[in-house]
């Protein structure tokens with residue numbers, strides 16, 4: 001049993017010992033993430049997909065870990081009040097975001113720059129509606145998180161796809177092709193940094209080059225940084241695009257959330273940081289009457305994550321790196337699968353081209369492991385494996401993969 005969180009696993013969720021308060025400075029033993037928690041019958045998208053089947057879900061990007069104790073505590077405290085009316089973002093909530101960005105990324109933002117949205121995908125969709133004219137084009141760089149392909153208005157805008165390429169075994173921007181694709185109708189780029197699914201953390205120089213290209217071509221930059229707090233390799237450093245190219249800050253909309261790092265995706269709290277008042281107004285107008293405000297529980301959870309979730313996050317990053325190393329070790333002796341190097345996220349990007357399968361993810365699903373198909377990201381012969389789960393579960397998944405390959 002972990003020292004700070006006593007979890008009763010089962011179909012009715014979790015209970016915490018609320019007397020066990022955790023001080024902000026106290027470090028957390030990463031072994032808390034070894035705990036296997038039953039998620040079936042909790043309405044989990046990830047687990048219910050395979051309800052009643054012997055298929056281990058390792059697909060959609062949420063984690064099989066209990067939330068940090070301070071977040072749970074804050075939620076329980078808020079639940080003690082029985083009214084959940086329309087909610088205004090508190091000054092403390094906004095300050096938590098500003099302080100986090102300053103502390104982690106040396107990014108000094110003004111609380112007025114924040115616009116609250118339920119999800120980062122909503123932010124992508126609102127951006128297309130706010131900043132694009134009829135017949136405009138939006139650049140995206142495959143492979144990329146599948147909602148980059150479907151958040152624009154199909155009848156008004158189209159996508160210009162310029163694939164990433166590999167340099168020294170790392171996926172990055174192909175600036176020559178990107179610049180060649182620029183033209184008068186290409187008005188916006190949607191970036192994903194750190195990058196899902198390749199796990200690349202773009203460097204300050206790479207981001208500055210994107211900024212320069214966009215300045216030369218008068219493009220708006222939408223920077224999805226939802227994975228920013230999940231750099232796991234211990235070496236790389238996430239730099240917000242607006243920090244990497246401050247002279248282009250006026251054309252940048254940054255989309256963020258605590259949801260990936262602190263496992264709060266179902267609570268719906270994300271935010272956009274927009275320093276340019278004109279862009280901010282356009283974004284707010286496009287969201288008007290369509291986009292719901294931040295729910296009260298989401299606000300409470302996000303504030304607790306950002307102000308008290310540091311030690312938990314530190315332990316998480318260590319655990320995720322250990323898990324990545326397990327995958328590395330295992331895949332070395334599974335022929336036909338090549339693991340891509342990873343700097344951030346808990347999503348392993350695996351090249352299965354050599355297996356020569358028509359539908360790789362489907363094949364693995366038939367052999368008991370539910371991976372994301374590379375096809376949805378734009379690379380059909382790849383699969384994506386979500387390794388944010390207890391190591392024992394990960395080993396089970398890898399052994400299913402091994403058996404599946406052995407059966408070919």
Ligand SMILES: Cc1ncc(COP(=O)(O)O)c(C=O)c1O
Nearest residue numbers: 061119120121122145196226270
């Ligand atoms: C790059 C990226 N953006 C956005 C999302 C989803 O964000 P939200 O649930 O806040 O809409 C994900 C989820 O995996 C993601 O990987």
